Amino acid sequence: MTPKISQFLAEKQPATPCLVVDVDAVEERYRALQAALPLARIYYAVKANPARPILDRLVSLGSSFDAASWEEIEMCLDAGARGEDISFGNTVKKVSAIRCAWEAGVRLFVFDSEEELDKIARHAPGSRVYCRLLVDNYGAEWPLSRKFGTTVESARELMLRARDLGLDPYGLSFHVGSQQIETDSYEMAISRVAALVSDLSAAGLDLRMVNLGGGFPIRYREDVPDIDTFGEAISVAMRKHFGNALPEMLVEPGRFIAGAAGVVSAEVVLVSKRGREDGPRWVYLDIGRFGGLAETEGEAIRYAIRTARDGEETGPVALAGPTCDGADILYERSPYALPLSLESGDRIELLNAGAYVSTYCSTRFNGFAPLAEHYI
Amino acid sequence: MTPKISQFLAEKQPATPCLVVDVDAVEERYRALQAALPLARIYYAVKANPARPILDRLVSLGSSFDAASWEEIEMCLDAGARGEDISFGNTVKKVSAIRCAWEAGVRLFVFDSEEELDKIARHAPGSRVYCRLLVDNYGAEWPLSRKFGTTVESARELMLRARDLGLDPYGLSFHVGSQQIETDSYEMAISRVAALVSDLSAAGLDLRMVNLGGGFPIRYREDVPDIDTFGEAISVAMRKHFGNALPEMLVEPGRFIAGAAGVVSAEVVLVSKRGREDGPRWVYLDIGRFGGLAETEGEAIRYAIRTARDGEETGPVALAGPTCDGADILYERSPYALPLSLESGDRIELLNAGAYVSTYCSTRFNGFAPLAEHYI
Structure with a gap:
């Protein structure tokens, strides 16, 4: 608990139950993640806490945003984010939501299936797309793997199809699960992604981006590795697997920033x-x-x-x-x-x-x- | 799906997702339960669906209400229910909620612990109280037993204490679990309650009410016994265990009425x-x-x-x-x-x-x- 929150609770004794958030602490966490992964662009996972004061502060810090719905995109726009700063990061999107996002200038969309890719091609033509890979969520306290992500073989096929559909086959993503306490998970996922990037390059398709997802843990009752440990493990793995041809890196922290x-x-x-x-x-x-x-x-x-x-x-x-x-x-x-x-x-x-x-x-x-x- | 709902969906094509409720069907269900258990007074479990049109219809039918919070009590009052038609049926109540309820004329409160009983005695003096017994929830698809209810021994002690605290020791309740498909569960619970009523009577305390809870099932994918089967099983068990000295009976259906x-x-x-x-x-x-x-x-x-x-x-x-x-x-x-x-x-x-x-x-x-x- 930050001193500001302690003081607020002591002085105001607000009616319970309530949530009290120190927006300066949000900024500190954003900066700590930036320092730990200086080459990565931060897309705050709005779903973690979409409160306007948090979005305002992050906009002022130059953050980008990972939105789960058209409604979340609207919240970001209202807070001053630009369409180009927003990733529509839900693999399950209504056609109406894709259309609204595209009209608002959003040009970055995720998918993990053929039907979704076709929807994006039709309703957000020419956009950048990235495919979510299925990865092991071992070590995560809130796993996400059964519902999202596709196989390497299918991702390969879909990225080639994305090009044929006139989209920009931009990159790949994965998510190791939320509150992930094992740095190994990132290393394993990065090696899978790198192998597919190399395979697609041989097929004439050069991807430029890796979205590392979120999942960075915070302390609840037990200690967790600090963010620099994750930053170091990710940087080492990226260099090992991509050498000097480092792609753009995106991260989608939610819990780490707001929690x-x-x-x-x-x-x-x-x-x-x-x-x-x-x-x-x-x-x-x-x-x-x-x-x-x-x-x-x-x-x-x-x-x-x-x-x-x-x-x-x-x-x-x-x-x-x-x-x-x-x-x-x-x-x-x-x-x-x-x-x-x-x-x-x-x-x-x-x-x-x-x-x-x-x-x-x-x-x-x-x-x-x-x-x-x-x-x- | 009732014909009225089919027609509404076909004609209006309302934006999804949405819930469509046929309020006439609510009335039919209320009447069916009344017919199956003519001696029981129906306290609709507001938590199942507190929408105003449902409360309005049930008020017009003379229903009573089982409320889980002061806020639910307010909804019932706004719909025209009187304080005396409302049971504050949550074993966990804030002092402020007990006080508001008492001031609004609510005189029926549940408890399953000493601390709660003392809170009621202090903030709703003289009210009718009933103690929730722990019973087996075997057969329920949505069990409720771990969190609520006390033992027969403790209930006995607490009902005597209620009298000493100036409260009206009115009766006992149990809940066999929601979407309960076994009629046996009611029979077993009623036999436990009857034994305690008889034991307390020997100790000079005559209880006048048994609250049978809710739990009556509705059809999802599988057939369930119809409400008359439950009504019959309950009536038989009540007569078997109470003979001609039948206490007042309350039921708290929620799912059965609104589902x-x-x-x-x-x-x-x-x-x-x-x-x-x-x-x-x-x-x-x-x-x-x-x-x-x-x-x-x-x-x-x-x-x-x-x-x-x-x-x-x-x-x-x-x-x-x-x-x-x-x-x-x-x-x-x-x-x-x-x-x-x-x-x-x-x-x-x-x-x-x-x-x-x-x-x-x-x-x-x-x-x-x-x-x-x-x-x-």
């Missing part, structure tokens, strides 16, 4: 043993899986939790949200321990929760209003 | 093999787990799907939503087959999808607007 810049402030609604003396205490918060903490599904993302009673004796707890839904349980198997004196009305904080929270939250499940947001 | 009254209309955004000839086709829709279909988590609720090409030759598919999230997969293991000719731009319908859709949907994940709703 560590934010805190969720919540309240304990109930502490209960519910008649089972041998079980853990159940601690119910005023935010749960449907109030924004969607990434606790399967207990994948395990937020660090701070209470005002830290330092006192603790005991094991299960943590759940405030809705009547049995699936609204945050942590039951992951070992969490909280102060024994914790009670209804206590405030708690979930740290490094600036990404993938505000937009996941439900419109009004169980009647609860969407998560309040403060950008400071 | 079968609605259809989700969606569009195919992409059909793709993504380079793997041996795998299924992937069909990407413009609605997924974060656009409202949250109950497809773990492929728990398996909606029946209708296309305009039904009758043509089919092949296996995996179904996914439109976001860049790898978790946004609807069905990958459940065997779904759709027409081989299906393509981008085709409209499809998810049947019996009127419950637990509109409110689960995210505020704007990946930039997508919340699900549009039409009540006809």
Whole structure:
């Protein structure tokens, strides 16, 4: 938690649940990534947190943007980004969205299938396209591999088809999975990409870009390798596989930029043993899986939790949200321990929760209003 | 799909994705449940679908309401329900919510723990309270048992404590789990409740109410027992265990009332093999787990799907939503087959999808607007 967020929470005591993001911390993270990968162009993954103050700051820093929908493209344009700074990075796009994007000056589109490529050729003629490769997501706490990406053989065929369709066959992308803690994953993916680039070059097609995706991890409860470690591993792998013919590099960080810049402030609604003396205490918060903490599904993302009673004796707890839904349980198997004196009305904080929270939250499940947001 | 919904979709071709609910069908379901359980008072579980036209219709029919939050209570009051028609049915309530409810005339509160009971005693003095018992959720497609309910021993102690705290120890509740397809579950739960009622009576405390919860199933892809079968099983069990001293009975249907009254209309955004000839086709829709279909988590609720090409030759598919999230997969293991000719731009319908859709949907994940709703 940054000093600015601590001070804001202490002085304002905002109604809970709410998300508080330090926009200066967003800038720090952007600069840290830039320093770690000076040759890469940063396309902020808007989906991680599309709040206007974040987009404004990133526009002022010269960032580019990775958008998942026409609506996200509009948000970037509204914040002052130009069409040419935006990548339409969803492999699944409605025709109407492709058309709107093209009319707004977006010229960079991803695909991983023939039908999508044909849609882009027809509705965004002449655009730069890149093909998403299927890569192993081993090591990622929030994997993405089953749904996206195609095989090397198919990517080869589709890039040649892209040329035949009058598109600009610009490059290749992959995504090692979100909250990826293994640098190896990037190295393996880069070697696959390089082999295909070389193969296509022999076929007369010179690709100029590699999109390394995102996935850079942040600290939740455990330490993760720092961004310089990833930067170094990626640079070494790129040089090893591409030599002096380095292609343009793109990265699409979301969690890395917004995650560590934010805190969720919540309240304990109930502490209960519910008649089972041998079980853990159940601690119910005023935010749960449907109030924004969607990434606790399967207990994948395990937020660090701070209470005002830290330092006192603790005991094991299960943590759940405030809705009547049995699936609204945050942590039951992951070992969490909280102060024994914790009670209804206590405030708690979930740290490094600036990404993938505000937009996941439900419109009004169980009647609860969407998560309040403060950008400071 | 009701004729009214078919006609609306055909004539209006509303933009997708959207939910279309036939409010007359809501009324039919309410009446069918009333006929199956004539002695029970119906508390509609607002969380299933809190849309104003549904609440209005149910108020006009004399329904009572099961609310999960102060916000849901307000919705009921706005629709003309009286405080005395509302049960605050969430075992996890903020003090501020209890206070607002009490001031609005709500006098019926659930609890399953000592801390919650004490909160109710302090902030809703003299109210009727009922204790939620932990029961087996075997047979439910959307179980609720780990998070809610207490043991028989603890319930006994808490009901006596309720009296000592000046509350009205009114009854007991249980929930067999949502989309429960086994009538046995109700019978087992009723026998547990009856034993505790009898035990407390011996201790000088006469309970007057049994809340049977909800959970009544609707047809998705498979047939389910009809509501009369549940009504009969419940009536038989109640008579067996309570004899002539039948307590008041409450039921809290949500899915049963709203589910079968609605259809989700969606569009195919992409059909793709993504380079793997041996795998299924992937069909990407413009609605997924974060656009409202949250109950497809773990492929728990398996909606029946209708296309305009039904009758043509089919092949296996995996179904996914439109976001860049790898978790946004609807069905990958459940065997779904759709027409081989299906393509981008085709409209499809998810049947019996009127419950637990509109409110689960995210505020704007990946930039997508919340699900549009039409009540006809």
